[in-house]
Amino acid sequence: MKEFILNCDTDGVRIDSWLAGNLEDYSRSYIQKLCLDGNVWANGIQVKSNYRVKTDDNIKVNVPEAEILDVEPEDIPLDIVYEDKHIIVINKPKGMVVHPAVGNYTGTLVNALMKHCGDSLSDINGVIRPGIVHRIDKDTSGLLVVAKSNIAHERLSEKLKTHDIKREYIALVDGIIYENSGKIDAPIGRNPVERKKMCVNTENGRNAITHFKVLERFQNATYLELKLETGRTHQIRVHMAYINHPIIGDMVYGRRKQKYKTKGQVLHAWRLSFQHPITGEEVKFETAVPEYFQRILSQLRENL
Structure with a gap:
């Protein structure tokens, strides 16, 4: 649980906008989802993303912990085209599934990424698809970008939508x-x-x-x-x-x-x-x- 006491300089600002500027690892759209899911409080009362903050407000934010992924890392070779601490671009081979599904929890790109990246994969897209922003079909080969940080994931997802x-x-x-x-x-x-x-x-x-x-x-x-x-x-x-x-x-x-x-x-x-x-x-x-x-x-x- 994160807690803030607001000062007078922030009076009248929307809470999603204010939190986006103070929780640097999370985008405004993710914070709006936190509000929608009832994870943001002002003075002990759950608030929506359009709540206008006031001087001396006591703001609390619960960022849910990521579920533990019940998929094992596997030492599968990856054709890495580019990598930094926020993104990794992979040239996926034909025949490789991008993320696990029921009855198919091994041999996927996610299994390989978990081994290569360890804990440095975005957890925004759920426990089965860590870091996965977009995907290509099993029998389609080629490039896709994977998010290693939550903020990168949020911003890439927005770019995909637009x-x-x-x-x-x-x-x-x-x-x-x-x-x-x-x-x-x-x-x-x-x-x-x-x-x-x-x-x-x-x-x-x-x-x-x-x-x-x-x-x-x-x-x-x-x-x-x-x-x-x-x-x-x-x-x-x-x-x-x-x-x-x-x-x-x-x-x-x-x-x-x-x-x-x-x-x-x-x-x-x-x-x-x-x-x-x-x-x-x-x-x-x-x-x-x-x-x-x-x-x-x-x-x-x-x-x-």
């Missing part, structure tokens, strides 16, 4: 796309029949926009660069299937019979850029085309 984290992908899709570039603007929501799948859903879907640019055309496939304007679940995979150019290797949204042995969709998150949550510096990261992707590219080029 689409200020730029994510660029490369993919191989079925068929030939003749337009050199384009935009897919179609809302995405749960598939009403198959609830584990997403689909373009004009009635209950959320706004979703994907931009694409053709990098190379083959006999019956197209090599694309894709940029997310929004970040819905399975967005690129759903959008490409929607325009009848599903991603090669996608066993959920793509062709039932696959020509290439890919062990999942040929989709790679190859560029990531954002404003560093602490320094404010614009940071950009890029990875090479992974081996599994290069192998199929080579096969396609040989068939031209």
Whole structure:
């Protein structure tokens, strides 16, 4: 429990704003959540985030302790692209799950991060997803940023909401796309029949926009660069299937019979850029085309 006695200089300021300036490890949005959950008191009375503080107020704040994560650290090699005391950028391999789930508590990125980072991972996103700001699918490879401090996590999450984290992908899709570039603007929501799948859903879907640019055309496939304007679940995979150019290797949204042995969709998150949550510096990261992707590219080029 943290306790403060206010002075006259703070009279009339919103309590969430005042606490954000005095609890440096926590953002204003996290403090608003503390207020919403009944963890902030003024003079013994629970208050909301819009409470205006007064001189000599006695303010108490309860910051709940993080639950102990019942997932073991594992010595799994990580391809670390960048790391400092607030963030770590990982190039995730195809086949690795980002965070544990029921029946799958080992071999995940989180297991590896717990070993590498020890206790220095944000606990804001729950006990199963320490440090995880965003994720990419198991069979999608590429870059993602992980938060090591709570303040970094909060600020990165805000940037994700405002689409200020730029994510660029490369993919191989079925068929030939003749337009050199384009935009897919179609809302995405749960598939009403198959609830584990997403689909373009004009009635209950959320706004979703994907931009694409053709990098190379083959006999019956197209090599694309894709940029997310929004970040819905399975967005690129759903959008490409929607325009009848599903991603090669996608066993959920793509062709039932696959020509290439890919062990999942040929989709790679190859560029990531954002404003560093602490320094404010614009940071950009890029990875090479992974081996599994290069192998199929080579096969396609040989068939031209």
